[in-house]
Amino acid sequence: xxNLRLDIAYDGTDFCGWQRQPDQDTIQGRIxxxxxxxxxxxxxxxxxxxxxxGVHAAGQVANFKTxxxxxPANLKRALNxxxxxxxxxxxxxxxxxxxxxxxxxxxxxxxxxILQAEVCPPHLTRFVCHxxxxxxxxxxxxxxxxxEGEHDFTSFASTGDALSEDTGENRQSSSAVRTIFxxxxxxxxxxxxxxxxxxGNGFLxxxxxxxxxxxxxxGRGAIDPEDVPAILEAKDRSKAGPxxxxxxxxxxxxxx
Amino acid sequence: xxNLRLDIAYDGTDFCGWQRQPDQDTIQGRIxxxxxxxxxxxxxxxxxxxxxxGVHAAGQVANFKTxxxxxPANLKRALNxxxxxxxxxxxxxxxxxxxxxxxxxxxxxxxxxILQAEVCPPHLTRFVCHxxxxxxxxxxxxxxxxxEGEHDFTSFASTGDALSEDTGENRQSSSAVRTIFxxxxxxxxxxxxxxxxxxGNGFLxxxxxxxxxxxxxxGRGAIDPEDVPAILEAKDRSKAGPxxxxxxxxxxxxxx
Numbered sequence: 001x002x003n004l005r006l007d008i009a010y011d012g013t014d015f016c017g018w019q020r021q022p023d024q025d026t027i028q029g030r031i032x033x034x035x036x037x038x039x040x041x042x043x044x045x046x047x048x049x050x051x052x053x054g055v056h057a058a059g060q061v062a063n064f065k066t067x068x069x070x071x072p073a074n075l076k077r078a079l080n081x082x083x084x085x086x087x088x089x090x091x092x093x094x095x096x097x098x099x100x101x102x103x104x105x106x107x108x109x110x111x112x113x114i115l116q117a118e119v120c121p122p123h124l125t126r127f128v129c130h131x132x133x134x135x136x137x138x139x140x141x142x143x144x145x146x147x148e149g150e151h152d153f154t155s156f157a158s159t160g161d162a163l164s165e166d167t168g169e170n171r172q173s174s175s176a177v178r179t180i181f182x183x184x185x186x187x188x189x190x191x192x193x194x195x196x197x198x199x200g201n202g203f204l205x206x207x208x209x210x211x212x213x214x215x216x217x218x219g220r221g222a223i224d225p226e227d228v229p230a231i232l233e234a235k236d237r238s239k240a241g242p243x244x245x246x247x248x249x250x251x252x253x254x255x256x
Numbered sequence: 257x258x259n260l261r262l263d264i265a266y267d268g269t270d271f272c273g274w275q276r277q278p279d280q281d282t283i284q285g286r287i288x289x290x291x292x293x294x295x296x297x298x299x300x301x302x303x304x305x306x307x308x309x310g311v312h313a314a315g316q317v318a319n320f321k322t323x324x325x326x327x328p329a330n331l332k333r334a335l336n337x338x339x340x341x342x343x344x345x346x347x348x349x350x351x352x353x354x355x356x357x358x359x360x361x362x363x364x365x366x367x368x369x370i371l372q373a374e375v376c377p378p379h380l381t382r383f384v385c386h387x388x389x390x391x392x393x394x395x396x397x398x399x400x401x402x403x404e405g406e407h408d409f410t411s412f413a414s415t416g417d418a419l420s421e422d423t424g425e426n427r428q429s430s431s432a433v434r435t436i437f438x439x440x441x442x443x444x445x446x447x448x449x450x451x452x453x454x455x456g457n458g459f460l461x462x463x464x465x466x467x468x469x470x471x472x473x474x475g476r477g478a479i480d481p482e483d484v485p486a487i488l489e490a491k492d493r494s495k496a497g498p499x500x501x502x503x504x505x506x507x508x509x510x511x512x
Contacts, residue, residue, distance in 0.1 A: 088377065121339070
């Protein structure tokens, strides 16, 4: 059996997330159906991790086993002709037999975009979280730094759902300990865009959005930046801020 | 009666164009309905010109008369709270009594975006025309220049529809003569984006899209750049290229 790797971008707005579910329009479901139509055989597509309904990807990675002889370039073209415009195959290539989109991943990069302009232009409305209120960016930057390193992120994971959605799922499914390699906020004045960028070895369910919701609370003065270590320490979801909306979140890159 | 001016941006993808039509979801219709709900009185909203279904605007301008005492800033806020995210009021302000969004306009700027990348990223798919084929940009640039100046644009207007959709409508409704102040193609290598930018005193129906369809023919070698004067001269729609798709077209600015 061949092992094929797909690099995928999507606008998650109109889908019920990555993961195939009965009677739901999902990204995994769409791609599996398209592969089955093209190759004539059923497949199990493995993604690097789930993304929630409304979350976007610029660099999701998936793999599947197939005995079809179709060349990767032809598969890519056929998939892009079959899939909706909102799901694009950026690359298709042969992977080594042991390559597994989830278990082989060593890091992921997420970006969350907050538009600080008074009015959100229509071409950005699907892709950013519009927050025109005042945010103190220095405070956000200080709070973001506290998240770097190895921590138990229970306080930043969905209540009652300790399952990670991500690269960590296999290695440490019962643990909420993850390592964040970098966590920073980048401000683009001309675009009035605050981008939170976080790279780590795995992320719990809703973790990035809960971090962002907390950073917004920090930015508007409701949480002190220096309280972040105590929030981590507490291992209590109620100590962190609300979960930020999905539309600003992008899975930017998966590293192997 | 007060005369209020609105500056408007929209993602035209999901609307049947600017102009109000019975039983159709249009941008003019949406804004009129929203103003009526907010002020409690019926209004006639005058746009600077129609845009077709699927065409976007970054700077459409409209005006309406009202006896409502609502301050412009409150009206803007209330409209943005009422309208869908895909229609945004960028500014609302008092205009002089004689200001008329269509008749007072002296120039319009349109931009048309052609994405030359192999795959169109999902966040651009609603807003660019994806043309991955080879285009010779120098040829396009030469052809674009021939359109500058005062010309009869019959060859670039929709067949059987001499009505202009634009600033010229009042002043010269029976004529297809328009003045193009500038006409140029701008290449952004990092974005693989070819932007055609045209500024003129008025535009016939489908004129920008027919120009772009012709420029694509020039770029791929099917029409010679030096044939543009003869195409203008012919006053025959069949001599120009096809009408390019709506999704790449933006009404960028109206000047008064």
